[in-house]
Amino acid sequence: MKDKITNFAIEHPKRVLWITLIFTLLVASQIVRIHIDTDPENMLPEDQHDRMVHNQIKQRFQLYDLIVVGIVNQHGIYNPQSLENLRKLSDDIKQIEGVVPHELMSLATVDNISQEGPGTIRFNWMLPKENISEENARQIENNVSRLPMFLDSLVSSDGKAAAIYVPIEAKEYSHEISQQIQALTDQLQGSDEYHITGLPVAEDTFGIEMFKQMAISAPLAGLAIFLLMWVFFRSFSLITAPMLVAMSTVLVTMGLLIGTGFTVHIMSSMIPIFLMPIAVVDSIHILSEFAEIHKPGSRVKDSIRHVVGNLFQPMLFTSVTSAVGFASLAFTPIPPVQVFGLFVAFGIGLAFILTIVFIPAYIAVLSPASIEKLAEKHAANESALDLRGPLNVFHALSGIYAKPAISAALVISVFSFIGIKHIGINDNPVRWFKEDHRIRVADKILNEHFAGTYDAYLVLRKDNSAQELVFDKALNELASNNPAVAQLMKEVPETFNNFSEKTSWYIQAADDASFDATDDSDIIALDTVIALAEKNQSSSKYFASPEALAYVEDLQAALQTGGVVGKSNSFADLVKTVYRELQGGNEDFYRLPDNARQTAQTVLSYQSSHRPADLWHFVSPDYNEVAVWMQLKSGDNKDMAEVIQQVNNYVKHNPLPAEVSLEWGGLTYINVIWQDAMVKGMIYSLMGAFVMVFAVMVILFRSVIFGALAMIPLSFTIAFIYGLIGWIGKDYDMPVAVLSSLTLGLSVDFAIHFLDRARTIQSETGNWKETLALMFDEPGIAILRNAIVISIGFLPLLAAPLVPYNTVGIFLASIMAASCVVTLILLPAILTVLQKMIFKDKQKDKQTTEVLSHA
Numbered sequence: 001m002k003d004k005i006t007n008f009a010i011e012h013p014k015r016v017l018w019i020t021l022i023f024t025l026l027v028a029s030q031i032v033r034i035h036i037d038t039d040p041e042n043m044l045p046e047d048q049h050d051r052m053v054h055n056q057i058k059q060r061f062q063l064y065d066l067i068v069v070g071i072v073n074q075h076g077i078y079n080p081q082s083l084e085n086l087r088k089l090s091d092d093i094k095q096i097e098g099v100v101p102h103e104l105m106s107l108a109t110v111d112n113i114s115q116e117g118p119g120t121i122r123f124n125w126m127l128p129k130e131n132i133s134e135e136n137a138r139q140i141e142n143n144v145s146r147l148p149m150f151l152d153s154l155v156s157s158d159g160k161a162a163a164i165y166v167p168i169e170a171k172e173y174s175h176e177i178s179q180q181i182q183a184l185t186d187q188l189q190g191s192d193e194y195h196i197t198g199l200p201v202a203e204d205t206f207g208i209e210m211f212k213q214m215a216i217s218a219p220l221a222g223l224a225i226f227l228l229m230w231v232f233f234r235s236f237s238l239i240t241a242p243m244l245v246a247m248s249t250v251l252v253t254m255g256l257l258i259g260t261g262f263t264v265h266i267m268s269s270m271i272p273i274f275l276m277p278i279a280v281v282d283s284i285h286i287l288s289e290f291a292e293i294h295k296p297g298s299r300v301k302d303s304i305r306h307v308v309g310n311l312f313q314p315m316l317f318t319s320v321t322s323a324v325g326f327a328s329l330a331f332t333p334i335p336p337v338q339v340f341g342l343f344v345a346f347g348i349g350l351a352f353i354l355t356i357v358f359i360p361a362y363i364a365v366l367s368p369a370s371i372e373k374l375a376e377k378h379a380a381n382e383s384a385l386d387l388r389g390p391l392n393v394f395h396a397l398s399g400i401y402a403k404p405a406i407s408a409a410l411v412i413s414v415f416s417f418i419g420i421k422h423i424g425i426n427d428n429p430v431r432w433f434k435e436d437h438r439i440r441v442a443d444k445i446l447n448e449h450f451a452g453t454y455d456a457y458l459v460l461r462k463d464n465s466a467q468e469l470v471f472d473k474a475l476n477e478l479a480s481n482n483p484a485v486a487q488l489m490k491e492v493p494e495t496f497n498n499f500s501e502k503t504s505w506y507i508q509a510a511d512d513a514s515f516d517a518t519d520d521s522d523i524i525a526l527d528t529v530i531a532l533a534e535k536n537q538s539s540s541k542y543f544a545s546p547e548a549l550a551y552v553e554d555l556q557a558a559l560q561t562g563g564v565v566g567k568s569n570s571f572a573d574l575v576k577t578v579y580r581e582l583q584g585g586n587e588d589f590y591r592l593p594d595n596a597r598q599t600a601q602t603v604l605s606y607q608s609s610h611r612p613a614d615l616w617h618f619v620s621p622d623y624n625e626v627a628v629w630m631q632l633k634s635g636d637n638k639d640m641a642e643v644i645q646q647v648n649n650y651v652k653h654n655p656l657p658a659e660v661s662l663e664w665g666g667l668t669y670i671n672v673i674w675q676d677a678m679v680k681g682m683i684y685s686l687m688g689a690f691v692m693v694f695a696v697m698v699i700l701f702r703s704v705i706f707g708a709l710a711m712i713p714l715s716f717t718i719a720f721i722y723g724l725i726g727w728i729g730k731d732y733d734m735p736v737a738v739l740s741s742l743t744l745g746l747s748v749d750f751a752i753h754f755l756d757r758a759r760t761i762q763s764e765t766g767n768w769k770e771t772l773a774l775m776f777d778e779p780g781i782a783i784l785r786n787a788i789v790i791s792i793g794f795l796p797l798l799a800a801p802l803v804p805y806n807t808v809g810i811f812l813a814s815i816m817a818a819s820c821v822v823t824l825i826l827l828p829a830i831l832t833v834l835q836k837m838i839f840k841d842k843q844k845d846k847q848t849t850e851v852l853s854h855a
Contacts, residue, residue: 038207
C-alpha cells in the first residue's frame with residue numbers, strides 16, 4: 001500500500017500538488033464563517049448543575065456580571081473635582097449600549113439614608129445633582145461613613161478611591177464596553193487615575209487578545225522553524241515543503257471545524273499552535289534522511305522511495321499514538337476540550353497523509369539542479385550547525401557510560417516525583433495577562449483599596465414543601481365539609497411560582513367568594529381559609545424572621561475572619577441600616593429588628609428609596625431566599641476554594657436551620673468549577689491516554705518489551721516537566737493542563753523513530769555496538785534536528801503579552817528537549833544494558849543467516 005502511494009506521488013507530482021491546493025482552499029474557505037466565543041463559562045455544558053444554579057441565581061436575584069471602574073486620587077476622593085468626575089462618568093457610562101443603566105452602582109446613583117423624623121426615613125441622592133462644593137464633599141464623606149454597605153464597596157475606607165459597578169447585558173460585550181469607558185475617562189479633567197477590571201473584562205479581553213496573538217505568534221513560530229530548517233538543510237526550496245504541509249494541515253483542520261458548525265473557543269483557537277510542530281516533525285525526518293542518503297548523481301525517485309520505505313512505519317506509529325493521545329480528550333467533561341482533542345487528532349492524521357503524499361511529490365518536482373546542489377552541500381557538510389559533537393557525547397553516555405546514565409536518570413526521577421507532590425492546582429483569568437498589563441495593574445490597585453473586585457454569591461433557601469403539604473391537607477379537610485371551599489379549590493391554578501404566591505391567591509379568591517356568599521357556614525369556612533392562608537403566608541416569609549437573619553449575620557461574621565473574603569453584604573445589612581434610622585439613627589440600633597413585623601417595616605420604608613429594586617438583589621419577594629454578596633480580593637481558585645471550605649466548616653459546626661439549603665453562584669465560583677473539571681479531566685485523560693498509547697505501542701511493535709521501552713521517554717518527560725513545575729512553584733493551570741496532551745504526543749514520537757530504526761538496523765547487523773553507532777548517524781541527527789527546530793522555533797511565544805502563550809512556549813521547548821535527551825541517552829543506555837535480553841531473537845536470526853550464507 002505504501003509503495004503504491006509513494007509511486008503515485010512521485011509519478012504524478014503535479015496532480016498531487018494541485019489536488020492538495022484545491023482541497024486546502026475549498027475547506028479553508030469555511031473559515032470566513034467563523035463564530036468566536038471567548039466565554040470560559042462555556043467550558044461547562046449548558047446542563048451542568050453548578051452552571052444551571054449560577055444562572056438561576058442571577059435570574060432570581062436580578063444579578064448581572066459587573067465591570068469594575070475605579071477612580072483613585074492619592075489626596076482623597078472627597079473633593080469637588082473627583083466627585084464631579086464620578087458623577088459625569090456614571091451618567092455617561094449609562095448611555096453605553098450593552099450597559100444596564102438602572103442597575104449601575106456608584107456614589108452618584110445611590111441614596112443617602114437618614115432620619116426624616118420619628119419613625120420616618122429620608123432618601124436623598126448621595127451626590128447632589130447641582131455643582132458640588134467643598135462643603136458638599138465633606139458632608140458626603142460623613143454620610144458615607146455611616147453606611148457600612150457602601151464602605152470598601154463604593155468608596156475605600158482610606159477615602160482615596162471610589163468605584164463604579166457597571167452591570168452588562170452579556171459578557172461578550174465586556175471588552176468593547178471597557179474600551180468605551182476608557183475613552184470616557186480620557187476626556188475627564190483633574191488628577192484622578194482610572195482603572196478598569198473585573199472577571200468579565202479579563203475573560204473577554206483575553207479571548208480577543210489571544211486571537212490577535214494567534215495571528216502574530218503562529219506565523220512567527222512558523223518563520224522561526226523555517227529559518228532553523230534552512231540552517232540545517234541550506235535549501236529554501238526544499239524546506240518550503242514542511243511549511244506548506246503545516247499550513248495546509250492548519251487551514252484544513254480549522255476550516256473543517258468551522259464548516260461543521262463548531263464555535264471557535266479559547267481552546268480550539270490554540271489548535272494552530274499545537275498542530276504546527278506536530279505537522280513538521282515527520283517532514284523533517286524525511287528531509288533529514290533524504291539529505292543523508294541522496295548523493296550527487298543518484299536518482300531522486302529512488303532516494304524518495306528508500307526514505308519513505310524506511311520511515312513509513314515509524315511515522316505511522318507516531319501519528320497513530322499522537323492522535324490517540326489527543327483523541328482521548330473526548331472523554332473529558334469539557335465540551336471545548338473535547339472539540340480541541342478530536343480536531344487536533346484529525347489534524348495529526350491529515351499531516352501524516354500530507355507528509356507521505358505531498359512531500360515526495362514536492363521533492364519530485366524540484367529541479368535537478370536544486371537537488372544536486374542540496375546533495376553537494378550535504379556531502380561537503382555545509383550545515384551551519386554541526387550536530388556530530390553532541391551526538392558523539394550522547395553515543396558515549398549511552399554506550400560506555402550506560403549504567404551511570406541510568407543511575408542519573410533514576411536520581412532525576414526521584415527529584416521529579418518529589419516536585420510533583422508540591423504542585424498546586426490554581427488558576428485566575430486575570431493572571432493570564434502579564435504583570436504590566438492594564439487589567440492586571442487595575443486588579444492590583446483596586447484590590448488594595450477595596451474589599452475586592454471578585455464576586456461570589458452564597459444563597460440560602462428555605463424549603464416550604466412540608467409546610468405546603470400541611471396547608472393543602474387543611475384545605476382539603478375544609479373542602480370536604482363545605483361546598484364553597486370545595487368550589488374554590490376547583491378554581492385554583494395548576495401551578496404557582498412559590499408558596500407565598502399560592503397563599504396570596506387563596507386570600508384574594510376566598511375574600512372574593514366570601515363577598516358573594518349568603519350562607520353563614522360558607523362565610524365562616526371562607527374566613528377560615530383566609531386566616532389559614534394569612535398565617536401560612538406570614539410564617540412562610542422565613543428570612544424576615546430575626547432568627548433566620550441572625551444565622552446569615554453570624555455566617556457573614558465567620559467569613560470576615562477567614563482573611564479571604566474582603567467584605568460581604570446581605571439583606572441583614574440592609575435591614576440593620578434602615579432599622580437604625582427608623583429608631584433615631586443611634587448606632588446602638590444598628591442591629592437586627594426584634595421581630596418579623598419590624599423587619600417588614602424596614603422593607604416598606606426602603607421601598608420609598610430611589611432604588612427599591614436593589615432590595616431584591618438580596619432577598620426573594622417571598623422572603624424564602626437570601627443572597628450573600630461576597631467580595632474577594634483574589635480570583636485564584638485556591639482562594640475561592642478556601643471560602644467554600646470556610647462555609648462548609650461553619651455549617652458543620654453550626655448546622656443550617658431545618659429545611660434550609662445553600663447554593664453557590666458568581667463568576668469566581670464558576671471559574672473554580674470549570675477549571676477544576678478541566679484539570680481533573682486532563683489528568684484522567686492523560687492517564688487513560690497513557691494506557692491507550694501503551695496498548696497501541698504493543699500492537700504496533702508486536703512486542704510488550706518494545707511497547708514498554710517506547711513509553712520510557714514519555715514517562716520520564718512527563719515526570720520531569722511536572723516535577724519541574726512543582727519545584728519552581730508554577731501553578732497547575734489551564735495552559736499547563738493542556739500541555740499534558742502535547743507532552744504525550746511529542747515525547748513518544750522520538751522513541752518510536754529510535755526504536756523502530758534500531759530494531760531494523762539490529763536485524764541487519766546482529767551487533768548492538770555497531771547498531772548503536774549507526775543509530776547516532778542519520779536517525780540521531782534527524783531526532784536532534786527535530787528537537788532543536790521545535791524547541792527554538794516556539795521560543796518567540798515568550799515575547800507574547802499573554803502568560804498562557806509564554807507557558808506554551810517555554811514548556812513546549814522543555815518537553816522537546818527533555819524527550820530528545822531521554823530518547824538519545826536513557827533509551828539506548830537501557831538497550832545497551834539489556835541488549836542480550838531485548839535483541840536475542842535478532843542476534844539469533846543474524847547468526848542463522850550468516851551460517852546459511854556460508855553453507
